[in-house]
Amino acid sequence: MTSFADLTTIAVGGRIARFVEPTSRVGVIEAVEDADSKGLPLCVIGGGSNLLVSDEPFDGVVIRDARRRITVPDEAAPVENGERIVHVNAEAGANWDDFVAFTVELGLEGVEGLSGIPGTVGASVVQNIGAYGQEVASSVESVEVWDRKTKTTRDIPAADMGFGYRMSALKASMYQAPAVPADRFFPTPRYVVLSVTFVLRHSAQGTVGYGQLAKALGVEVGDRMATTVIRNAVLQVRAAKGMLEDATRYGNPAMAGTKRTDQVAIAMNAQAAQADASATQPDAAPAPDYDRHSCGSFFMNPILHPAAAAALPPDAPRFAATLPDGTPGVKTSAAWLIDHAGFHKGYRIAPDAPASLSTLHTLALTNRGSASAADIAALAKAVQDGVEQAFGIRLVPEPVVVGLDLR
Template sequence: MRQTDSRHFGMSALETPTLAQLTTIGVGGPVDQFVEPQTEEEFIAAVCSADAAGLPLLVIGGGSNLLISDEPFHGVVVRDKRHGVSALKTGIALNETAGAVKIVAGAGVNWDDFVAFCVSSGFSGVEGLSGVPGTVGASVVQNIGAYGQEVASSVSSVRVFDRKNGDIQKLNPADMHFGYRSSALKSSMYSAPATPADHYFPTPRYVVLSVSFMLQRSDANEVAFGQLAKALGVSMGERMPIVAIRQAVLRVRASKGMLEDPGRYASRWMQGCKDQSNISQAALQRILAKLGNGVVARDIEEAKPDFDRHSCGSFFMNPILTQAQAATLPEDAPRFDAMLSDGRPGVKTSAAWLIDHAGFHKGHKVRKEAKAGLSTLHTLALTNRGGADAGDIAELAKTLQDGVEERFGVRLVPEPVVVGMNLR
C-alpha cells in the first residue's frame, strides 16, 4: 500500500499531492494522508482506519467529479490502485439472455479503459459511455449516462464495503435505486440536494469494491441518440459496429471539450491510473478535435494545456421540474418526460440551455481577468483557464446559479461532489 504521511504512519516526511494534482479541474488544497491500496484487503483497511480515527475520508477515483476547496484536507485520501477486469461467464443462465457475458471490474479501473476493453472484446452495452472520465467505482455512484446509455442499464450487481456495519455486501440493481445521476450510494452522502449529510460525506456509506456488468456478446448495437446518429450519418435505431459508435462518441465529446486532458497522466501522481495505449489515443483525439474546431495544425502544441478540458465535465444537473414549474419556462425551452423524486410525473429541461439563455454564453467570465470561465465549446462546463483556484470556480458557479434563478426561477444543482464550499 502506498502511504505518504509522516504524522500518522510513522514514516519520514514525504511529499503528498494536492487535490489540484489529482482532479481534472486542477484545483484543491493539500492533503494530510494519501493512500493507494494495491489489494482489496488493503483498500478496506484504509477505509476502516480513517473511520476508526474519526478522520474525514475521501475515496477518489479519476478526480473528475470533484470540486474541493483550497483549504488543507485534514483527513485521508484513498485511491484504489486495483485495475483488474475479467469476463467471468458466458452463455445462457438465470437472468441472462443468449450471448450475454458477465464482466467484473475493480472499482479503481479507469472507466474509459473498461469501455475500450469491452469494445475490443466485442461486448456491447457501454460503448455510448466512451470518454466519460473517472473510474468504474464512481460510475455507479453517479449513474453516469451519455448518448443513449446509462450505466444502470448494464449493471448486474455492485460489491461494496458497508462502513456502518463493517461488512461486505452485494447490492443488486433494485438495491442501488438508480435514478438520473443518482444512486443509493450517492444519496447516502446528502440530506438534501447539494447539502452534505452529517455522516458519510464526501464518501458514501457503501464504498464500491467491484462492479459486475451484464453485456451482450455482439460487435454491433443500436444507435440510441440523435446527435450520435447524425455524427454517424445513420438513422436512430440503426445498428452500427460498436467500434464505430465508440469512435463517434469520442469525436463528439472531443469537439465539445468534454474529454479529459491526457496530459494530466504525465504527472507522477497520475501515472499508472490509465492504460498507456488509451492515453496515446486520447492525445490523438485531442489534436483531431482542435483541427475540427478550426485550429491550424501549425498552432497545435501537444504539450500545451487544453483549458476547455480542465473541468469537472457537466457541472450542473439538468433540472427535473414539476409540470407547473415547467409551464413557466419559455416555449422553446427543452422539455423531456421525467420522474420527480417522489414518483410524480415531471419535466426535465436542459441546464446548458438555461445557462445560455440567462445570458451566460460560451467563454463567459465574471471578469475579463478571471482565471475561471465557461468552456469556449460548451456552456455546461466550468473550466480552469490556468491558475484558477477553487474560489474562482465557486464564484463562477454561484454567478450562473443566481443568474438562472433570477431569469427562470430554477436553482441549478451541482453535479460534482463539492467539498469545503457551499454551492446550494
C-alpha cells in the same frame, strides 16, 4: 505533498494530509476502516472528474483504489444454446474508459455510448453516469461494497441500487437534501465500491440511441452499427464539445499508471490532432486544453413539477421524467437555461478571471490555467444566481463539492 489539484480533472483543490493507494481488496477496506476508526475526514477518489474541493488543506485521508483488474467470469462467446449474455467484473479502481475499450475490443455491447467519460468503474455506479442514450444502470448486475456503518461487505443487486438520473443509493447516502451534505457520510458514501459486475451482450454491433450521435453518424436513432464506430463517434462528439479530459494530465506523476498506456497514447494523438497549433507543428507535444480542465457537466438538468415546467418559455426543452417522489415530472436542459439567462460560451465574471465557462459548451466550468477552487465557486454562484433570477430555478451542482457552499 499531493493535492486535489494534482488528482482532479479541473486541477484545483488544497493539499492532502494523507494520500493512500491500496493495491488489494483488503487494503482498501483496511484504509477506509482506519480513517473511520480515527474519526478522520475521508475522501475515496476515482479519476477526480466529478469533484470540486476547496483550496484549504484537507486534514484527512484520501484513498484511491489502485486495483484495475477486469475479468470475464463467463466465456466471452455465445454458448451452444444461443445465449449472448456475458458477465464482466471490474475492480473499482479500473479506469472507466479503459473498461469501455476492453468491452468493445472483446466484441461486447452495452456501454459503448459511455465512451470518453472520465473517472473509474467505482465512481460510475455512484453517479449513474449516462450519455448518448445509455446509462450505466442498464448494464449493472450487482455492486460489491464495503458498508462503513455495519462494517461488512455486501453485494447490492442493481434493483436495490436506487438508480435514477445521476443518482444511486450510494450517492443518496451522502446528502440530506440536494447539494446539502449528510452529517456522517460525506464526501464518501456509506457504501464504498469494491467491484462491479456488468451484464453485457456478445455483439459487435450496438444501437445508436441518441439524436446528436445519430446525426454525427449520418443514421437514424435506433439504427444498429459497429460498436467500434459508435465509440469513435462518441469520442469525436465529446471532443468537439470539450467534454473529454485533458490527456496531458497523465504526464503528472500523481496520475501515472491510472490509465492504460495505449489509451493514453490514443487520447494524446487525438488531442494533438484537434489542436490548431499541432496542425502546423506535427511533432510538438500536445499542449494543455483548458476547455477540458473541468468537471464535465457542472450542473444537473432540473427535473420540475409540471406546473413549474409550464412557466418556462415555449421553446425551452422538455422531456418526460420522474420526480424523486416517483410522480411524473418534466426535465429541462441546464445548458439551455444558462445560455438563455445570458451566460455565453467563454463567460467570465471579470475580464481577467482565471475561470470561465467553456468556450465550447456552457454547461462546463473551466480552469483556464491558474484558477483556484474559490474562482470556480464564484463562477458557479454567478451562473446559479443568474438562472434563478431569470427562471426561478436554482441549479444543483453535479460534482461532489467539498469545503464550498454551492446550494
